[in-house]
Amino acid sequence: MATREELEQRIIEAIDLHRDLILEVAETIRQNPEIAFQEYQASALLAASIQKFGYEVEKPIGGLETAFRASRHGRADGPIVAVLAEYDALPGIGHGCGHNLIAASGLAAAIGLSAVMDEIAGIFEVIGCPAEEAGGGKIVLQQAGVFDDVDAALMVHHAGHQTGVGTRYPEGTCLAVTELTFEYFGKPAHAAADPQNGINALNAVIALFTGIDALRQHVPMETRIHGIITHGGDAPNIVPHYAAARFYVRAATLEDLGRVLEKVRRVAEGAALMTGAEVEIEQGVTCYDVRPSYVIGRRYLERMRQVGMEIRWEHTGRGMYSTDLGNISHRIPVATGSFAISPEPIPGHSQQVVEAAGSPFGQEQLLKVAKAMALTAFDLLTDPELLAQAKAEHAHWPPSG
Structure with a gap:
């Protein structure tokens, strides 16, 4: 042996x-x-x-x-x-x-x-x-x-x-992370002739980014939120009826991530409410800490x-x-x-x-x-x-x- x-x-x-x-x-x-x-x-x-x-x-x-x-x-x-x-x-x-x-x-x-x-x-x-x-x-x-x-x-x-x-x-x-996809749906219109009849989905995405920027003051220090605009409209003379963004949200623990995600969702919903657009939020794979x-x-x-x-x-x-x-x-x-x-x-x-x-x-x-x-x-x-x-x-x- x-x-x-x-x-x-x-x-x-x-x-x-x-x-x-x-x-x-x-x-x-x-x-x-x-x-x-x-x-x-x-x-x-x-x-x-x-x-x-x-x-x-x-x-x-x-x-x-x-x-x-x-x-x-x-x-x-x-x-x-x-x-x-x-x-x-x-x-x-x-x-x-x-x-x-x-x-x-x-x-x-x-x-x-x-x-x-x-x-x-x-x-x-x-x-x-x-x-x-x-x-x-x-x-x-x-x-x-x-x-x-x-x-x-x-x-x-x-x-x-x-x-x-x-x-x-x-x-x-390390950080827990999940991916969020935001899709905003508005109403197209001629951007010069009758913009009052349009609902600007891109404005909603911009409001989403602005809201998340403000949110960063009120989350734990190790939180990371970073994203991109994946669709911002089709032409400058058309009120964008569809716009979308993808974000990664990271936090020190799975529990912290859950709390931050709830805040991000409220920001996204607020952006829709501000602009009159509708929003759909899809959550992707979550990697734990x-x-x-x-x-x-x-x-x-x-x-x-x-x-x-x-x-x-x-x-x-x-x-x-x-x-x-x-x-x-x-x-x-x-x-x-x-x-x-x-x-x-x-x-x-x-x-x-x-x-x-x-x-x-x-x-x-x-x-x-x-x-x-x-x-x-x-x-x-x-x-x-x-x-x-x-x-x-x-x-x-x-x-x-």
């Missing part, structure tokens, strides 16, 4: 042995970017690569063509631990968020755990999650029951020049140091971004390892990220953080106390102290 240290060494050695395959998959996905729900090549390549290491692959899942689940069973029943892989790109930019590296980290973790699963209990899964950038693929999968039996989940994500993981509140948290597991995060950080990662972590508090991972984090303990892909700061969602995600530095960092994630998954599968503490923390959010 192998010792714990021997099993851990097997995980690391397996990833090292197959480094060329891992990096080839990362680079192939980077060079062939596919946007949300269209990641046919990336998901097929990733699923097929993982399957070679003894995993049972179910594809598609959750009603999404580009989603999959790869599972490897241990010698006995036990916890189910999942690594979440993302692989969608940004329109017009490509992999400006480094999701090619996230995809490859799932393969690396699968390779590492394949070397030990026959000697430990439980199930290790890689869940391929489409459409993080737009569409909320994880939310669709959750609603379809894909995460119902999962006990804990892990991810990696690039962090520019930083490496680390959140270990105390509010590190690792992320509730990171600090219990798992602390173990994750230990594993990062163990595999030789230089920890450079700025304690900046809540992130001013949103992700569909938040919805999963409200259901089960989740931790994300953040890793540097550039020695110097680089902007997110940029060409610099595209280039860094294929650089030798970024690739070496990927291999290291994937080892740390695989070892943390091993811990969750084999250390009942760690998983119990993570679940207890999750049940009493936010953590104290």
Whole structure:
């Protein structure tokens, strides 16, 4: 019977042995970017690569063509631990968020755990999650029951020049977000000959923007409301009978978001009342705020140091971004390892990220953080106390102290 240290060494050695395959998959996905729900090549390549290491692959899942689940069973029943892989790109930019590296980290973790699963209990899964950038693929999968039996989940994500993981509140948290579409319906008329007979839907949209600008004085500091006019009329000499706008509304927590949304809706209705137009409001996908597991995060950080990662972590508090991972984090303990892909700061969602995600530095960092994630998954599968503490923390959010 192998010792714990021997099993851990097997995980690391397996990833090292197959480094060329891992990096080839990362680079192939980077060079062939596919946007949300269209990641046919990336998901097929990733699923097929993982399957070679003894995993049972179910594809598609959750009603999404580009989603999959790869599972490897241990010698006995036990916890189910999942690594979440993302692989969608940004329109017009490509992999400006480094999701090619996230995809490859799932393969690396699968390779590492394949070397030990026959000697430990439980199930290790890689869940391929489409459409993080737009569409909320994880939310669709959750609603379809894909995460119902999962006990804990892990991810990696690039962090520019930083490496680390959140270990105390509010590190690792981010904003909840929902999309609102406003459509205003008025009455057309000749803008010069008989404007008195028209109802100007564009005026309603402008009043909506003005009202939201005023509202910003009376919402919590971390609230973000930003939008665009998607239709402003057809011609200057016609009173616009139809106008529309799209907004993202973000807040620190799901509860705060609900309160802000109610205020925004009243502004929209007031704009309709002011102008005589009618309004229809459609609410899109809601991404919850992320509730990171600090219990798992602390173990994750230990594993990062163990595999030789230089920890450079700025304690900046809540992130001013949103992700569909938040919805999963409200259901089960989740931790994300953040890793540097550039020695110097680089902007997110940029060409610099595209280039860094294929650089030798970024690739070496990927291999290291994937080892740390695989070892943390091993811990969750084999250390009942760690998983119990993570679940207890999750049940009493936010953590104290």
